[in-house]
Amino acid sequence: MFFKKQAQTESNQDLDKLIAAMQNVIDGNLETVEVSDFANPAIAETFNRMITYGFKASTNKFTLTLNDSMEIIGNCECIKEMIEQVESQTHSIEDMSTSSQSLGNAINNISGAIENIVANTSEASETAKRSASNMQQSIQYVNEANEAMDTITHMILAFREKTAQINEIITIVKSIAKQSGLLALNASIEAARAGEAGKGFAVVANEVKELSNNTSASTEDVVRYVAELQSGIEELVSIIETTSKKLNAGNTMVTDSVTDINKINDEISIINEEINSIYSSVETQSVATNQFVEGINNLSDAYNELLEDCMKTGHLMHKISRSVDNCRSDMARKLSKLTRNQWIRVFEVDHIIFAWRQYNSLQGYEVLAKIQRPDECKLGKWIAQQKDQRLTSAECYRNMIYHHDQLHKGALDCWNATNASKKDEALKIFTNVIYPNMKLLVEDIHQVRELDAKIEAEDAAKGIVKEDNYAG
Incomplete structure (x- = not known):
């Protein structure tokens, strides 16, 4: 009776422990129980098999499917390319905006310059017209002066003829004075012969003689004055003729200048018309350019908004990928019973996500608290557990370790550059170190998985079953 009661008590205790374990399962904790804690080991072993092969093994397919999906979701290459293209196009649009603004300013400057040229050419044309008019008036004055000089010349020539008559x-x-002198001499002689009777006649003869002498002297003075006057008239005629010739030459030159000025004025008028046409075209082009500049500015604003939307999309994709990754991690490590080969596949996706998290960090999508060393991550810990020479001596395995180390080293450098606000340097490290080593690591892991599957098949053919103790 005592033993029966004890057995009943132990059975009730096992039942309570089983109910507690099942409640843990309901709560999401798929942990096995200690067989030694149960009075009836079969109960614990059955429960553990249910957990291991019933629940966990059944979720393997879902976990691996989620792992494959995470590889696609976590690969931000398309987001990176989209953002880089939009950034590049945004920079190009900004450059175009700056160039178009400069073009608009240049055209406005040209328009202003042409406007000044139009004003200057118009003023030059008016000045040329005034100059031509003034020179025409000067020609008229010169012609009138020339005509006056001709009149004076004719008058002087007529005066010269009169001096010849004088x-x-x-x-x-002079001939009369000479004859009067002879006559007075004869009268004096006759008066002398007549004696006392001729004295009166002698007085007259002396007066006539004195008159003749005075007339001769005056006549000589007049001859001298007339000669001087004729000399002055000849010199004046020569000067007037010279002046007249110079006036005529000057008149010809002024006439030629007027002709040239008129030609220049005609050419200025043509140039002015062409400049007005150019000015009209530039004004039209200026309006079109301003519209183009406005369109480029609007396009630049649109691209900035597009870039902001792309950044928001990247941020949203990051949030989604982190949620899916957390779910994947929990499924793989808590709710699944993965084989070693399947765990290697999980490590592969882990490092694809690890690489792209560096890109998300430098873009500001997330803040990474630290970067694990190669031996701290799940793959690094798994590598440290491997003892099979068939696997560890393989070239693909050694390459995997090398590229794994390089990936973590590049991630640390990128993280430091990001924290130092050196985004360009961080992006350069991602592009030149992290991304290529991630690609090579993925190739290495593929080869390691193939080799591991081959080793597992060889062991299975020999009846060797190895317990997979790695639990992620």
């Missing part, structure tokens, strides 16, 4: 008259007067 010379003829003086010649006659």
